[in-house]
Amino acid sequence: MGLQRATIAVDAMGGDYAPDEIVVGAIRAAAELDVNLLLVGDRERIQACIDEHGGADTERLEIVSAEGVVTMEEKATSIRRKPKASINVAMSLVKEQKAQAVVSAGHSGAAMSAALLRLGRLKGIDRPAIGAVFPTMIPGKSVIVLDVGANMDCRPKYLEQFALMGTIYSQYILDVDEPKVGLLNIGEEPGKGNELAVQTHKLLQDNSAIPFVGNAEGKDVLSGNFDVIVCDGFVGNVLLKFAEAIGEVMLNIMKEELPKGWRGKVGTALLKPNLRNIKQRIDCAEHGGALLFGVSGVCIISHGSSHAPSIFNAIRMAKEAVEHEVIEKIEAYNQQHREEIKETASAN
Template sequence: MYKIAFDVMGSDLGPKIAVQAAIKFLENKKDLIIVFVGDKNQIEAAINETGNVSTTQYEIFPTTEFIDMHGSILDVKRKKDASLVRALELVQTKKVDGMLTGGHSGAFLAGSHFILGELDGIIRPGFMPTFPTMVKDRVTLFLDAGANNDNTPEDLHNYAKLASTYSKTVLGVKNPEIGLLNVGTEKGKGRELQKLTEKLLDEDKHLNFKGNIEAREMLTGTVDIMVTDGFTGNVALKAMEGTSKILLSAIKANVMKSFMAKIGALFMKNVFKEVKTTFDYKEHAGAILIGANGIVFKAHGSNDIQGFVSTLRMTYDAVQNDVLNKMKKEMAIK
């Protein structure tokens, strides 16, 4: 039986949506217990309202404090009974196998550092989400998506190693292809960071490094893993999410403009549904903090039920496949 701690207090929409998502996710998971961490009264009210969940499938870890989106990274030290802090402590004491939160990103990063620490050889863990591609059933792991403003070539090399292990273990990719996000595909392109990272990746014969990748190829499925620094990664990911959202909205708006467009849309209903499912970022609405000494995930604070379900699925898959211990072994290889 697996256990996942869920800090339900810090997200934009409050604990109700998070609890509803967890109950929905538990419908087909008989080998999982979710530990709701947060205000007991609010959690119980959400459970009672949602219903249809066995008391053997969840536990409540009550807390008296939480860190909201307007909080500070210092709240990790100030608020000892904050739901985020307690959820991380449950991972650290091995009372759960993993955790997720939709709360304050900075507090999450600080809490992970102070409570869990990092894997051997890791100085700066990175956010690693997945995003869809044009290749059916192929996703790309993308890191760092914003945990750091500055990274070293060694950081990016380690990210590639950890992501490769994750891809093999969780996604079942036999020999993951790795690309370095850059301003051109030719060798030696980019700033000093990209040039030195390219050299490290090229020299590591344990990795299947395919060279530099431009941002316009992010959704093509050219590689299984795309590595970059946290500042660039965060800008690129948010631009991609925003573009996807705008395009889907534009298609819908234009279909509604004329009767003939509506008729045409009826015949293309399945096509539109497939495109929406593939490129809706809510299907990929969370990221593992790769390099942390624990399986810990950060969900979008604005997630709805669908978004939290997708992040729960990612957390469950990582726990079920024992990815942390496999990454530890990878980092032990010199």
């Protein structure tokens, strides 16, 4: 696309296995992806990790000092008391245009609060949303679900905005020419669900900018029949955690069902490539993390228990979002939609 190399700020102190796993994932990304990485956090600890796990191309790695971290036990509001914490410094790098994206496996609430405080919301977006990419039963096809945790209580217009942002992501990142948008509900009929679902269904149906195809039941989420599914953050987070558990359960069951003894060892050896492929399809770590939609910058929130492969994929995800100018396209899309609404109102 003729763009200069993306620079991504990585919160090296965020996550259960920071900084080691974060740095290892970043070292791999520096070697395999065309990106510059700013590792934010305790300089001595990060440098020690680079020295231990180096051997790759580390010229694209730069350490940016930060003081402290917002732990998982703290409230998200702790970011105000810790202005020099790694997540705050990482967000400031984007605000100061020294980086185009942030990747963090730390406190998700703190990451969202820091993004809102330092980057601000996109014009026309009332609430940010966390969008997670799920695998589907169709090989090579994914579905993005949002919100999966940013907003426990939603209004219909929030879900409408989520649908608009998800449509953009599906088109430009997941390469879906004509995304099919669904509303997560307890039935396919338009009148099903609570008041939020009924009102949201009408908004989505009446919005010509959203390729809405109808309600999606729980069984439809991974069917491949939808490209974008919207819901409130309470339901979405339950869905996300359930999906993560299902993947692990399936792998464990398959391993337990293999024969014991020498036959089991032979069978495991023969099935190893297949088991690896299955893991890649159902493991959320393969997608790296979730994009925080609705803020003025690319922010990828990874799972707190992320290991190096997940961090690598989160950086890849951030790189794609930057290079495809997802934030700029969402802004333009929203502006066009608002102008169309004004024109329609004036005509009437």
